[in-house]
Amino acid sequence: MDFDALRSVRSNPWVISALAAAAFWVLIQVFGQVGSGMSVLTVSMQFAAFYVIVGVAQMLVISIGPGNIDLSIPGTMVLSAFVSMAVMGGSDNNLVLGLLAGLGVGIPAGLFNIVLIQFLAIPPMIATLASGFILQSVAAASSSLFGAKPSPLIGEIMSWKLAGIPALTIFALIVTAVCAWALQSTRAGRSVLAIGQNPRAAFLAGYNVKLTSAVVYLLSAMMASIGGMALAVFSGGAALNMANDFILMSIAVVVLGGTSVAGGRAVPIGLWASAILLQNLVIFLNVIGAPNGIRHAATGLIILLVLALTGKPNR
Amino acid sequence: MTSGSSLKSALQRHVSLAIPVTGLVVIFAIICIRQPMAASYGGLSLILAYVIPLVFVSMAQMLIMSIGDIDLGIGQFVSLAMCVSAALMDAHPVWGLAALFGLVLVYAALGGLIHLFAMPAIVATLGGAFIWYGTALTIFPTPGGTVPDWLIGFMRWKPPLVPLPIIIAVVLALVMHWLVMRHWLGVLMRGFGGNARAVERAGRSALLIRMAVYGGAGLLACIGGLLLSGLTTTGDANVGSNYTLQSIAAVIIGGGRFAGGVVLPIGTVIGAMIILLTGTLLSFANISPNWQLSFQGAILILVLSVRRLLEKRNGF
Numbered sequence: 001m002d003f004d005a006l007r008s009v010r011s012n013p014w015v016i017s018a019l020a021a022a023a024f025w026v027l028i029q030v031f032g033q034v035g036s037g038m039s040v041l042t043v044s045m046q047f048a049a050f051y052v053i054v055g056v057a058q059m060l061v062i063s064i065g066p067g068n069i070d071l072s073i074p075g076t077m078v079l080s081a082f083v084s085m086a087v088m089g090g091s092d093n094n095l096v097l098g099l100l101a102g103l104g105v106g107i108p109a110g111l112f113n114i115v116l117i118q119f120l121a122i123p124p125m126i127a128t129l130a131s132g133f134i135l136q137s138v139a140a141a142s143s144s145l146f147g148a149k150p151s152p153l154i155g156e157i158m159s160w161k162l163a164g165i166p167a168l169t170i171f172a173l174i175v176t177a178v179c180a181w182a183l184q185s186t187r188a189g190r191s192v193l194a195i196g197q198n199p200r201a202a203f204l205a206g207y208n209v210k211l212t213s214a215v216v217y218l219l220s221a222m223m224a225s226i227g228g229m230a231l232a233v234f235s236g237g238a239a240l241n242m243a244n245d246f247i248l249m250s251i252a253v254v255v256l257g258g259t260s261v262a263g264g265r266a267v268p269i270g271l272w273a274s275a276i277l278l279q280n281l282v283i284f285l286n287v288i289g290a291p292n293g294i295r296h297a298a299t300g301l302i303i304l305l306v307l308a309l310t311g312k313p314n315r
Numbered sequence: 316m317t318s319g320s321s322l323k324s325a326l327q328r329h330v331s332l333a334i335p336v337t338g339l340v341v342i343f344a345i346i347c348i349r350q351p352m353a354a355s356y357g358g359l360s361l362i363l364a365y366v367i368p369l370v371f372v373s374m375a376q377m378l379i380m381s382i383g384d385i386d387l388g389i390g391q392f393v394s395l396a397m398c399v400s401a402a403l404m405d406a407h408p409v410w411g412l413a414a415l416f417g418l419v420l421v422y423a424a425l426g427g428l429i430h431l432f433a434m435p436a437i438v439a440t441l442g443g444a445f446i447w448y449g450t451a452l453t454i455f456p457t458p459g460g461t462v463p464d465w466l467i468g469f470m471r472w473k474p475p476l477v478p479l480p481i482i483i484a485v486v487l488a489l490v491m492h493w494l495v496m497r498h499w500l501g502v503l504m505r506g507f508g509g510n511a512r513a514v515e516r517a518g519r520s521a522l523l524i525r526m527a528v529y530g531g532a533g534l535l536a537c538i539g540g541l542l543l544s545g546l547t548t549t550g551d552a553n554v555g556s557n558y559t560l561q562s563i564a565a566v567i568i569g570g571g572r573f574a575g576g577v578v579l580p581i582g583t584v585i586g587a588m589i590i591l592l593t594g595t596l597l598s599f600a601n602i603s604p605n606w607q608l609s610f611q612g613a614i615l616i617l618v619l620s621v622r623r624l625l626e627k628r629n630g631f
Binding site: 067069071116120121122123125126127129130131132133134136137138140141248251252255261262291292293294295296297298299300301302303304307308 | 450
């Protein structure tokens with residue numbers, strides 16, 4: 001029986017993250033007077049939404065097979081945030097234009113990655129590393145021209161709540177649900193997983209390998225754009241270092257969520273388990289007054305622990 | 316291996332090395348045209364000072380990449396080594412050295428863990444990145460510590476004729492070239508990167524190979540961190556993070572490949588110099604340092620495109 005339980009956990013690694021998230025939630029209740037358990041969960045989910053939005057992007061990329069990873073996510077986030085805030089210029093008049101301008105950064109950024117990977121045959125990791133460098137430095141070079149604030153209206157929309165759940169969290173939940181549905185029930189979604197399992201077989205089965213991976217990289221850049229704009233609106237403006245955490249975090253939530261690093265297996269719901277786990281960990285460490293360094297070290301230990309618990313031991 | 320394929324790999328290696336060498340010459344020539352003083356002893360010492368930690372980190376990354384892994388935490392590990400040395404080396408040098416040696420063992424253990432649990436290295440080292448950074452931040456939440464005078468003095472040492480950074484870079488390149496390309500350890504390591512199963516079937520322990528490679532990378536990163544503390548004269552938890560991606564870029568520019576255990580120690584050192592000199596080049600050309608990352612990204616793309624073009628023409 002124990003063996004069966006262990007095996008089912010191994011095949012659903014996100015269960016471990018969910019259990020750990022619950023454990024920290026209990027610890028928060030025990031150690032701190034921080035309001036009701038529900039409010040802790042809401043706060044967690046609010047911040048987790050940022051990681052989930054970018055995590056969806058990274059998850060799709062990782063799912064199309066070994067070597068695929070998008071290191072340009074932080075760069076895309078930062079530049080999109082700066083451009084959209086600049087166009088909004090703190091007023092509601094240009095809200096829609098600002099959002100479109102932000103996405104207007106994501107789309108060419110994604111296309112650029114596709115050109116590097118498919119036409120110049122540069123390994124995806126190096127291609128996105130290079131394009132990430134470029135995006136980051138364009139943002140740095142032009143940031144002095146921007147420095148604008150988000151439109152107040154979008155700020156209000158983002159802080160709007162339905163039954164206590166913030167709008168951004170609802171948006172992220174919808175994105176996750178659509179992604180889960182698409183992966184399971186659409187030809188496009190299934191082609192992502194098929195390519196991740198075996199590109200040659202997927203090709204022979206009639207899936208368009210190049211088109212699918214191009215779409216995935218484009219989606220990744222667009223989600224990064226949205227994540228960057230949301231983060232900038234949430235913090236009242238864009239900053240150059242705002243996305244520094246996201247290279248590591250976007251990969252961490254994907255892997256802790258049970259998505260296979262070797263590709264071919266994506267677990268959208270796992271993104272929530274791992275993002276809430278990481279947020280609950282932060283809240284817990286804040287509650288017991290642990291310094292910032294401990295928070296990072298604990299995050300790293302949890303990543304290694306989950307990897308050890310879910311990996312197949314190599315004899 | 317047939318003589319045909321060894322000839323092909325030798326040619327491939329020459330093409331891979333010719334590109335960074337050309338790149339370095341071009342970049343250095345432009346710097347000298349803009350600022351002739353750069354070619355003087357003092358100029359070289361100045362513009363190349365920070366190449367010292369970078370060559371060690373890049374070499375560490377190269378070892379990891381030679382067995383087909385990628386290390387997303389090596390820069391943060393350098394921060395940790397730097398903070399440990401700033402915390403201990405002045406007051407208790409023996410404890411400081413012991414702690415750095417302990418860090419090397421920790422890195423070897425990480426390699427063992429990766430092997431034993433069949434962890435994806437890229438994620439495991441990412442987990443490591445959080446741990447190293449967190450620990451470094453716990454030691455020094457803000458930059459601090461004291462670095463012993465002998466270490467600061469060594470980093471400021473002006474040896475006759477050739478500036479210190481060049482001596483260190485050349486010695487490191489030659490030692491690592493001998494170790495990786497000539498010594499049986501290096502052959503075993505690259506063979507493991509090319510075909511892990513074949514090396515295992517030949518009776519070698521994959522666990523030990525991986526631990527040795529990670530231990531070696533940890534040692535190089537620790538030396539890099541120690542020397543970095545001598546340059547900055549403090550411990551700073553944030554300073555190393557940039558090295559992670561820069562070291563990957565240096566290895567690739569220097570002729571390394573993701574697949575098949577193909578790495579070039581001499582190329583890696585040149586790659587590290589190119590990465591560093593991009594900043595110098597921009598400042599001498601009166602271009603905002605904000606564009607440095609763009610420049611590095613463009614070089615990366617250029618190098619890989621040219622390499623592919625040359626290889627195609629030579630029929631690889």
